[in-house]
Amino acid sequence: MDNEIKFSAESLELVNRIIARYPEGKQKSALLPVLHIAQAEFGGWLSTETMNYVAGLLKLEPIEVYEVATFYNMFNLAPVGQCVIEVCQTGPCMLNGAGEIIQHISKRLDIKPGETTPDGKFTLKTVECLAACGSAPVMRVGNRYHENLSTEKVDSLIEEWCKCGKSSHDNPYNE
Amino acid sequence: MGIKILTEHIDNPELKKFEVYRKTGGYTAVEKALKTMSPDGVMEEVKKSGLRGRGGAGFPTGMKWSFLDRKSEKPHYLVCNADEGEPGTFKDRYLLERNPHALIEGIILSGYALGVEDAYIYLRGEFFYILQILEKAIAEAYEKGFLGKNILGSGYSLNLYCHPGAGAYICGEETALLESLEGKRGNPRLKPPFPAVSGLYNCPTVINNVETLATIPWIVNHGGDQYAQIGVGRSTGTKLISASGHIKNPGVYELEMGFPVEEFIYSDQYCGGMKNGKPLKAVVAGGSSVPILPAGLILKTANGEPRNISYESLAEGGFETGTMLGSGGFIVMDESTCIVRNLYNFTRFYRHESCGQCSPCREGTSWMEKILYRIENGEGRMHDIDLLVDISNNIEGKTICPLGDAAAWPVASAIRHFRDEFVEHVNRKGCWFD
Numbered sequence A: 001m002d003n004e005i006k007f008s009a010e011s012l013e014l015v016n017r018i019i020a021r022y023p024e025g026k027q028k029s030a031l032l033p034v035l036h037i038a039q040a041e042f043g044g045w046l047s048t049e050t051m052n053y054v055a056g057l058l059k060l061e062p063i064e065v066y067e068v069a070t071f072y073n074m075f076n077l078a079p080v081g082q083c084v085i086e087v088c089q090t091g092p093c094m095l096n097g098a099g100e101i102i103q104h105i106s107k108r109l110d111i112k113p114g115e116t117t118p119d120g121k122f123t124l125k126t127v128e129c130l131a132a133c134g135s136a137p138v139m140r141v142g143n144r145y146h147e148n149l150s151t152e153k154v155d156s157l158i159e160e161w162c163k164c165g166k167s168s169h170d171n172p173y174n175e
Numbered sequence B: 001m002g003i004k005i006l007t008e009h010i011d012n013p014e015l016k017k018f019e020v021y022r023k024t025g026g027y028t029a030v031e032k033a034l035k036t037m038s039p040d041g042v043m044e045e046v047k048k049s050g051l052r053g054r055g056g057a058g059f060p061t062g063m064k065w066s067f068l069d070r071k072s073e074k075p076h077y078l079v080c081n082a083d084e085g086e087p088g089t090f091k092d093r094y095l096l097e098r099n100p101h102a103l104i105e106g107i108i109l110s111g112y113a114l115g116v117e118d119a120y121i122y123l124r125g126e127f128f129y130i131l132q133i134l135e136k137a138i139a140e141a142y143e144k145g146f147l148g149k150n151i152l153g154s155g156y157s158l159n160l161y162c163h164p165g166a167g168a169y170i171c172g173e174e175t176a177l178l179e180s181l182e183g184k185r186g187n188p189r190l191k192p193p194f195p196a197v198s199g200l201y202n203c204p205t206v207i208n209n210v211e212t213l214a215t216i217p218w219i220v221n222h223g224g225d226q227y228a229q230i231g232v233g234r235s236t237g238t239k240l241i242s243a244s245g246h247i248k249n250p251g252v253y254e255l256e257m258g259f260p261v262e263e264f265i266y267s268d269q270y271c272g273g274m275k276n277g278k279p280l281k282a283v284v285a286g287g288s289s290v291p292i293l294p295a296g297l298i299l300k301t302a303n304g305e306p307r308n309i310s311y312e313s314l315a316e317g318g319f320e321t322g323t324m325l326g327s328g329g330f331i332v333m334d335e336s337t338c339i340v341r342n343l344y345n346f347t348r349f350y351r352h353e354s355c356g357q358c359s360p361c362r363e364g365t366s367w368m369e370k371i372l373y374r375i376e377n378g379e380g381r382m383h384d385i386d387l388l389v390d391i392s393n394n395i396e397g398k399t400i401c402p403l404g405d406a407a408a409w410p411v412a413s414a415i416r417h418f419r420d421e422f423v424e425h426v427n428r429k430g431c432w433f434d
């Protein structure tokens, strides 16, 4: 990666506002929010360079960032596609056809869960209960939930994203 | 439809705006408390209400508050648990996205009662869009003088911040949540010390669920006694039930405690009966962690009493023939459901979400997953069934946090009530459900 890892002025301001929410000396508390912002800004995943940069910003040892980044499911530790599709695979969604949805997307994009299409457009992930079991099956793409899924609905969403070149690397604080 | 404490105006899509919430009577409880009540007075009303924590454990809220070490010189914190990760539970999301000001108002009142100056909402990471709703609502509350310095000229000051998690069910466990809020891995802490003595940054801390806190404004407005008159016995008030699975009308319903389970499942006003017309087979009544019950035992207790939605009635019969209200995640399964496959799914979930600190939980969940996989896929042996029971017994009660129990109970209960189905899987060398 040749691009230097450095937040935009706008993100830096947001990061500083977030750090100020925790007591003096407790800036480590800002780690999860700041990693979300970093993941959004630097390509949808956390490279070692990105994590080192965040460690520097929060005055932490790099290891403190690595051990956290590897614990939480939302952080991608390898490059992902433009658009990361996360389908819920837990009990209540399974009862209402999540398996079929996962299979369908897998077939349509010709990738298995965990993989990225060769053109770098899509990554398919299976995730655990998204707290939307009443409108199963459900998937999350960036800052949006898509609920009551059917294979038709999934097809039209994928078509739409192909056309608009959607990125799902959303900054959680920006609409 | 019964009394609505949390959802009266919830169908108004504008309710998330300050002005609209205010017009429905919002923030009057803050005015009442800060102008006419002492912090102890608020605490007293909450004790009288009999409100019990809605995050799953059902611990009396007033009592929890009274454990806070108020004499400590250190700052005190209030943390709202909005991590909602228990499979089958989606009621906090419903409140957060539609009625965020009720939560904020509840936090102000609770913070006042507890003498807290800084409060955090720990929000499940996947809820990016709710983070935006909350940030907006919190900003409005500051702007209108309900948060920040010297609220309504009362001398009481409170800061409130929202903090996103990053995808880890274990961070719903209160001490893992605190670790996570401190920017660490979500490894639960050994207790004692309890958070009331040493919580966030080792300071006295109260942690409450979204639904618990959102109930406080009603209690302050109407008084604890009036709240205690709603419901049944020691299950006072109303409960949000998240209904999912094979039913016609899945969704979130506010029910007065004591509402009959049978009416809830079959009435058109609620779940509307089974979606595909197939008979009811089983229900997991309190989120994936609680024991599963077959149709006969969820509708009636072993003594033939109709079951109702309350802590006591659902627990009637203990773990032999009863279950728990838990977080109120009501997962309904019809006859087409394979109990083994469903259990495999849940067990895989717990294996995935185990933080790995305790060997019984880390190794046990992983073994149970493997064994269930082989039973479901035709490689099971007859003694695997008792082996599963044995492993679950070796997890239960032997771990740092209750995730171990949460993984063990579904296994033990599924085998207790549906042993024949496991035996049949072994005999037929696999699954016959499609």
Ligand SMILES: Cc1cc2nc3c(=O)[nH]c(=O)nc-3n(C[C@H](O)[C@H](O)[C@H](O)COP(=O)(O)O)c2cc1C
Binding pocket: B052, B053, B054, B055, B056, B057, B058, B059, B061, B064, B081, B082, B083, B084, B085, B086, B169, B170, B171, B172, B173, B174, B175, B207, B208, B209, B210, B212, B213, B401, B402, B403, B406
């Ligand atoms: C594994 C595990 C996950 C939990 N997840 C949640 C959760 O998502 N939300 C919640 O409010 N409580 C959850 N709890 C319960 C909390 O530890 C805690 O009891 C609760 O937040 C206290 O609030 P209450 O007294 O208002 O119920 C969980 C507990 C365990 C053991």
Ligand code: SF4
Binding pocket: B170, B187, B188, B353, B354, B355, B356, B357, B358, B359, B361, B362, B399, B400, B401, B402, B403, B404
């Ligand atoms: S019981 Fe499981 S989740 Fe809880 S602390 Fe132990 S290993 Fe971690």
Ligand code: FES
Binding pocket: A088, A089, A090, A091, A092, A093, A094, A128, A129, A130, A131, A132, A133, A134, A136, A138, B087, B088, B089
């Ligand atoms: S099981 Fe899929 S959202 Fe809960």
